Amino acid sequence: MNAPVRFEAASLPLPAAEPIVRFDGVCRLFAARRGSPAVRAIDDLTLDVAPGEIFGVIGRSGAGKSTLIRLINGLERPTSGRVLVEGVDVGPLAEAALRPLRRSIGMVFQHFNLLSSRSVFDNVALPLEVAGAGKAEIRRSVGELLDLVGLADKRNRYPAELSGGQKQRVGIARALATRPKILLGDEVTSALDPETTASILALLADINRTFGVTIVLITHEIAVVKDICHRVAVLEAGRLIETGRTFDVLTRPHHATTASFVRNVAGVELPADIAQRLTHEPGPGRQALLRITFSGSHATAPVISRLTTVLGIDVNILAGRIDSIAGEPFGALLVSMPGEAAVRLAAVSALRALQLQAEVVGYVA
Numbered sequence: 001m002n003a004p005v006r007f008e009a010a011s012l013p014l015p016a017a018e019p020i021v022r023f024d025g026v027c028r029l030f031a032a033r034r035g036s037p038a039v040r041a042i043d044d045l046t047l048d049v050a051p052g053e054i055f056g057v058i059g060r061s062g063a064g065k066s067t068l069i070r071l072i073n074g075l076e077r078p079t080s081g082r083v084l085v086e087g088v089d090v091g092p093l094a095e096a097a098l099r100p101l102r103r104s105i106g107m108v109f110q111h112f113n114l115l116s117s118r119s120v121f122d123n124v125a126l127p128l129e130v131a132g133a134g135k136a137e138i139r140r141s142v143g144e145l146l147d148l149v150g151l152a153d154k155r156n157r158y159p160a161e162l163s164g165g166q167k168q169r170v171g172i173a174r175a176l177a178t179r180p181k182i183l184l185g186d187e188v189t190s191a192l193d194p195e196t197t198a199s200i201l202a203l204l205a206d207i208n209r210t211f212g213v214t215i216v217l218i219t220h221e222i223a224v225v226k227d228i229c230h231r232v233a234v235l236e237a238g239r240l241i242e243t244g245r246t247f248d249v250l251t252r253p254h255h256a257t258t259a260s261f262v263r264n265v266a267g268v269e270l271p272a273d274i275a276q277r278l279t280h281e282p283g284p285g286r287q288a289l290l291r292i293t294f295s296g297s298h299a300t301a302p303v304i305s306r307l308t309t310v311l312g313i314d315v316n317i318l319a320g321r322i323d324s325i326a327g328e329p330f331g332a333l334l335v336s337m338p339g340e341a342a343v344r345l346a347a348v349s350a351l352r353a354l355q356l357q358a359e360v361v362g363y364v365a
């Protein structure tokens with residue numbers, strides 16, 4: 001990263017406990033129209049976003065994600081309840097009063113929304129022109145922003161000459177042009193391949209760390225949440241069904257929908273041939289299958305040696321994975337061991353003594 005972009009600090013720093021965005025019992029109802037029934041796009045949503053965090057909102061198509069994000073910048077108004085941005089109730093604000101709010105909120109889009117007839121430089125300059133900035137200021141700011149997103153050498157190119165990742169970098173630079181305190185991301189990586197996705201997420205995390213910009217990302221991709229969101233909310237049919245620290249929600253989902261999102265992210269799958277033979281009943285000659293999950297400071301616990309050397313239990317590793325969720329180490333192991341009750345109990349209590357989660361998932365002959 002080159003020349004630092006200067007973000008103006010909030011005139012009065014918010015106390016840590018004060019949310020930068022608050023949804024307070026918000027409903028957004030779309031009235032019935034031409035044969036379509038009324039839709040409760042957001043249904044009694046209460047949620048806080050803390051200043052400086054990266055907050056993810058995940059949900060399937062139609063869950064209400066876009067409506068939620070549009071309520072933050074006043075593009076949608078609540079039918080009831082309040083949306084507070086830095087303590088200001090944005091629902092009743094007139095269009096003129098919304099303008100400064102929108103300048104303090106940048107937005108990044110799935111399909112970039114760049115103007116094809118403008119160069120990279122001119123796309124990033126656009127919000128500054130609209131805000132009435134002078135030529136010298138625009139030149140300096142846009143130069144800094146293009147350095148920040150790694151596109152200084154593409155300033156005179158046009159969108160059609162850029163890759164998807166480069167277009168999204170222009171979109172991010174443009175969103176940052178008015179030095180917003182909040183950046184809203186609408187499926188920012190959905191049009192990108194996995195490698196480019198990782199580089200765009202790394203850029204957003206870097207911007208968040210360096211400038212303290214609060215980022216709210218809506219997505220249907222759990223990988224986005226897993227990689228960079230500090231906290232996450234899960235939406236279903238407009239309702240908040242689960243929220244918390246990303247690590248907690250992904251490793252211990254409470255709701256079936258959340259569990260279906262995280263299935264392939266925070267765990268290990270049973271090998272198919274074993275899954276077919278799995279039964280829930282122990283029996284003579286059957287091996288017990290144990291799923292062990294370890295996290296944070298316990299991720300390096302000497303699991304297998306504890307079971308084999310200390311307890312003398314023969315353990316077979318069937319599958320395993322070590323990963324990181326929102327920067328915290330996380331691992332999962334699937335092992336088989338003799339299925340007798342005494343052995344199982346000894347193993348599970350030894351693992352729990354190491355602060356690991358262990359559960360018997362079934363038995364195989």
Ligand SMILES: Nc1ncnc2c1ncn2[C@@H]1O[C@H](COP(=O)(O)OP(=O)(O)OP(=O)(O)O)[C@@H](O)[C@H]1O
Pocket residue numbers: 030031039040041059060061062063064065066067068220
């Ligand atoms: N302007 C509108 N008029 C009528 N219904 C709407 C309007 N905007 C959204 N909806 C409905 O509200 C619900 C939530 O839509 P929303 O776009 O917020 O969901 P989403 O989670 O962003 O979906 P997607 O991931 O497909 O974009 C949907 O049933 C949608 O059809």
